[in-house]
Amino acid sequence: xxxxxxxxxxxxxxxxxxxxxxxxxxxxxxxxxxxxxxxxxxxxxxxxxxxxxxxxxxxxxxxxxxxxxxxxxxxxxxxxxxxxxxxxxxxxxxxxxxxxxxxxxxxxxxxxxxxxxxxxxxxxxxxxxxxxxxxxxxxxxxxxxxxxxxxxxxxxxxxxxxxxxxxxxxxxxxxxxxxxxxxxxxxxxxxxxxxxxxxxxxxxxxxxxxxxxxxxxxxxxxxxxxxxxxxxxxxxxxxxxxxxxxxxxxxxxxxxxxxxxxxxxxxxxxxxxxxxxxxxxxxxxxxxxxxxxxxxxxxxxxxxxxxxxxxxxxxxxxxxxxxxxxxxxxxxxxxxxxxxxxxxxxxxxxxxxxxxxxxxxxxxxxxxxxxxxxxxxxxxxxxxxxxxxxxxxxxxxxxxxxxxxxxxxxxxxxxxxxxxxxxxxxxxxxxxxxxxxxxxxxxxxxxxxxxxxxxxxxxxxxxxxxxxxxxxxxxxxxxxxxxxxxxxxxxxxxxxxxxxxxxxxxxxxxxxxxxxxxxxxxxxxxxxxxxxxxxxxxxxxxxxxxxxxxxxxxxxxxxxxxxxxxxxxxxxxxxxxxxxxxxxxxxxxxxxxxxxxxxxxxxxxxxxxxxxxxxxxxxxx
Amino acid sequence: xxxxxxxxxxxxxxxxxxxxxxxxxxxxxxxxxxxxxxxxxxxxxxxxxxxxxxxxxxxxxxxxxxxxxxxxxxxxxxxxxxxxxxxxxxxxxxxxxxxxxxxxxxxxxxxxxxxxxxxxxxxxxxxxxxxxxxxxxxxxxxxxxxxxxxxxxxxxxxxxxxxxxxxxxxxxxxxxxxxxxxxxxxxxxxxxxxxxxxxxxxxxxxxxxxxxxxxxxxxxxxx
Numbered sequence: 001x002x003x004x005x006x007x008x009x010x011x012x013x014x015x016x017x018x019x020x021x022x023x024x025x026x027x028x029x030x031x032x033x034x035x036x037x038x039x040x041x042x043x044x045x046x047x048x049x050x051x052x053x054x055x056x057x058x059x060x061x062x063x064x065x066x067x068x069x070x071x072x073x074x075x076x077x078x079x080x081x082x083x084x085x086x087x088x089x090x091x092x093x094x095x096x097x098x099x100x101x102x103x104x105x106x107x108x109x110x111x112x113x114x115x116x117x118x119x120x121x122x123x124x125x126x127x128x129x130x131x132x133x134x135x136x137x138x139x140x141x142x143x144x145x146x147x148x149x150x151x152x153x154x155x156x157x158x159x160x161x162x163x164x165x166x167x168x169x170x171x172x173x174x175x176x177x178x179x180x181x182x183x184x185x186x187x188x189x190x191x192x193x194x195x196x197x198x199x200x201x202x203x204x205x206x207x208x209x210x211x212x213x214x215x216x217x218x219x220x221x222x223x224x225x226x227x228x229x230x231x232x233x234x235x236x237x238x239x240x241x242x243x244x245x246x247x248x249x250x251x252x253x254x255x256x257x258x259x260x261x262x263x264x265x266x267x268x269x270x271x272x273x274x275x276x277x278x279x280x281x282x283x284x285x286x287x288x289x290x291x292x293x294x295x296x297x298x299x300x301x302x303x304x305x306x307x308x309x310x311x312x313x314x315x316x317x318x319x320x321x322x323x324x325x326x327x328x329x330x331x332x333x334x335x336x337x338x339x340x341x342x343x344x345x346x347x348x349x350x351x352x353x354x355x356x357x358x359x360x361x362x363x364x365x366x367x368x369x370x371x372x373x374x375x376x377x378x379x380x381x382x383x384x385x386x387x388x389x390x391x392x393x394x395x396x397x398x399x400x401x402x403x404x405x406x407x408x409x410x411x412x413x414x415x416x417x418x419x420x421x422x423x424x425x426x427x428x429x430x431x432x433x434x435x436x437x438x439x440x441x442x443x444x445x446x447x448x449x450x451x452x453x454x455x456x457x458x459x460x461x462x463x464x465x466x467x468x469x470x471x472x473x474x475x476x477x478x479x480x481x482x483x484x485x486x487x488x489x490x491x492x493x494x495x496x497x498x499x500x501x502x503x504x505x506x507x508x509x510x511x512x513x514x515x516x517x518x519x520x521x522x523x524x525x526x527x528x529x530x531x532x533x534x535x536x537x538x539x540x541x542x543x544x545x546x547x548x549x550x551x552x553x554x555x556x557x558x559x560x561x562x563x564x565x566x567x568x569x570x571x572x573x574x575x576x577x578x579x580x581x582x583x584x585x586x587x588x589x590x591x592x593x594x595x596x597x598x599x600x601x602x603x604x605x606x607x608x609x610x611x612x613x614x615x616x617x618x619x620x621x
Numbered sequence: 622x623x624x625x626x627x628x629x630x631x632x633x634x635x636x637x638x639x640x641x642x643x644x645x646x647x648x649x650x651x652x653x654x655x656x657x658x659x660x661x662x663x664x665x666x667x668x669x670x671x672x673x674x675x676x677x678x679x680x681x682x683x684x685x686x687x688x689x690x691x692x693x694x695x696x697x698x699x700x701x702x703x704x705x706x707x708x709x710x711x712x713x714x715x716x717x718x719x720x721x722x723x724x725x726x727x728x729x730x731x732x733x734x735x736x737x738x739x740x741x742x743x744x745x746x747x748x749x750x751x752x753x754x755x756x757x758x759x760x761x762x763x764x765x766x767x768x769x770x771x772x773x774x775x776x777x778x779x780x781x782x783x784x785x786x787x788x789x790x791x792x793x794x795x796x797x798x799x800x801x802x803x804x805x806x807x808x809x810x811x812x813x814x815x816x817x818x819x820x821x822x823x824x825x826x827x828x829x830x831x832x833x834x835x836x837x838x839x840x841x842x843x844x
Binding site: 224263 | 664666683695697699782
């Protein structure tokens with residue numbers, strides 16, 4: 001790092017310290033990379049719309065995820081109502097679809113269209129954007145001590161391209177025969193043959209693929225910024241191991257995103273070509289649909305699944321790994337002690353990321369893939385539980401005996417751990433091909449991934465929101481409402497998704513819009529109960545919406561460091577931070593990120609920027 | 622891990638190193654000091670960023686390659702065809718543009734490094750590179766026209782589908798590189814071209830050449 005002639009390198013003379021800190025110029029104001037183009041915008045558009053400020057972009061992503069999650073949840077309500085009371089007219093449903101709801105009763109096809117849109121919106125535009133793009137954009141540059149991302153224009157484009165993707169996806173409700181019904185995985189060949197395979201399979205699929213292509217481009221630009229910021233924009237003294245766990249999580253996620261979205265994008269382009277250009281990448285020969293021989297020939301249906309799941313499995317971790325970072329980052333200040341091991345936590349997340357590329361075949365055990373491949377994919381799938389278990393054990397071991405400060409953020413962090421364990425345990429079953437063959441097409445899988453990935457990630461988003469809201473908006477959220485929101489959501493989530501596991505084991509097939517066969521009639525009362533739970537849990541989210549909006553404008557003003565935390569976002573001169581984050585002076589970092597309860601220090605905690613001398617156990621070792 | 626360091630000592634920088642040769646990490650600023658002083662203390666983001674971007678492009682073409690291998694492996698309808706010979710000429714053009722870019726780098730380094738009065742037209746080789754890039758894209762277009770004249774369109778056969786997908790994907794990336802070159806030329810005229818920006822542009826451009834050679838071999842072997 002040290003450069004000839006233009007600076008000095010200081011090596012801290014402490015045993016075991018292997019890093020060199022290099023810096024240049026005067027300590028309190030030196031030119032950073034992004035400095036040149038960095039003047040606060042004055043126009044409304046430059047400030048709030050096409051903003052280059054990572055904080056505004058982070059809020060924009062949060063807003064997009066907020067709208068998307070409400071819409072996705074609304075779709076799930078419609079589906080749940082239909083599953084409980086199949087012929088119940090839902091007033092106004094015809095407004096959402098021209099043909100899908102004659103007399104306001106949902107058709108089977110429309111159910112599948114809603115299911116597809118629910119999955120796509122939630123996975124891409126909520127679980128990827130909120131914990132990764134929203135919080136990451138806002139806090140990663142601040143936590144590494146930078147003024148902004150190095151490529152602010154790419155960052156701005158990243159959001160607006162993602163936003164365009166969302167608009168294209170939602171627009172498919174209002175075109176022709178509605179959105180695609182192929183599920184969020186869009187399995188070929190049905191996704192590639194056009195309207196022959198059902199309503200929405202023509203224009204709907206093309207719009208879906210265009211939307212996801214745009215989304216991929218947006219996330220690639222975002223990942224580029226995240227990686228470069230973490231590597232190059234760290235302030236003086238901020239070595240890699242001094243990065244907070246949240247930064248590590250976003251960094252690892254962005255590397256996964258970079259490789260995963262770069263594979264999904266060409267796959268979507270090939271799918272579009274199969275539709276609009278008449279190519280045959282995914283459609284096999286002699287395919288007959290509705291007594292019509294399809295004109296395409298020779299394509300490989302498994303090819304789509306391979307390309308999709310090579311992206312799809314890392315995508316699951318793209319949704320959950322930021323949650324690991326956020327939960328650790330939220331728990332530590334509330335426990336008033338660091339995790340048992342900072343490094344093992346990081347290494348486990350890295351191991352998880354690497355392994356996530358070797359396990360994707362476990363989504364394809366029943367696809368007709370060679371059974372030997374199934375065994376080959378089963379082993380790493382079981383192995384990946386090891387780093388995941390280590391992460392959970394580090395949390396539990398650190399929590400044990402700590403005097404946890406109970407607040408909304410720490411409750412949601414605990415809830416995350418609970419969901420992750422409950423949902424993760426069923427993963428052991430599904431990792432084995434022999435069991436998966438029986439369970440794959442049932443509600444057991446639906447319960448599994450909703451808990452381990454979807455709801456757990458949502459709990460991570462909630463934990464992050466309650467924790468960082470004071471920094472993002474300068475006001476505190478209402479704690480009473482937050483705790484009420486937590487308990488209703490926590491109990492409600494279990495009430496929804498635990499029964500999924502039981503009816504799945506009993507043979508309730510997923511993706512069905514109604515349960516006509518005799519043996520499934522018995523499940524209908526359970527489905528009604530689940531629907532009631534889903535509606536109530538959904539309604540409980542209105543408490544959060546109210547809390548968010550009310551606190552934004554009328555909340556109690558927040559102190560600069562309300563949680564007595566140590567990392568750099570709490571060193572900014574104001575809440576929300578000024579345009580250049582640190583008021584013209586980049587911070588200098590002296591300590592590891594989580595210094596709590598250090599013997600001999602002047603207080604209970606030592607900020608990363610505090611020049612106070614402290615001694616830790618590792619100093620003595 | 623130890624956590625405490627002494628407060629850093631302060632050393633005033635007397636003079637910024639000037640005279641940027643063709644190596645080292647010194648900032649690319651004119652000796653006259655017309656441009657803002659840039660003090661780089663980490664690898665410049667453009668340098669890391671371009672590698673990250675190239676990694677993403679590599680993944681995209683790796684995914685398409687695996688798609689080609691899988692699609693061809695199970696196909697009974699694969700028709701082989703001979704690549705248009707103009708592709709080989711295009712290859713020479715693209716590789717030559719990499720050479721001219723390196724020539725341009727030397728000239729710019731001399732210009733920005735203080736010999737401004739003695740270097741005329743620092744951007745000359747960049748214009749040549751830019752033109753060769755355009756020539757390459759035009760050559761690819763001619764190759765597509767030749768294939769369609771033979772009746773080989775995008776949807777004719779999986780082999781021709783892959784040919785168009787690969788070459789069009791590559792050509793789009795080359796156009797992006799041309800945009801980057803244009804930006805570098807503009808910045809050079811305004812005297813605020815940073816070394817890291819130019820290096821990143823050059824790296825991208827060379828990568829396009831290497832990627833094309835890979836694609837040519839792949840298409841030659843598989844189509």
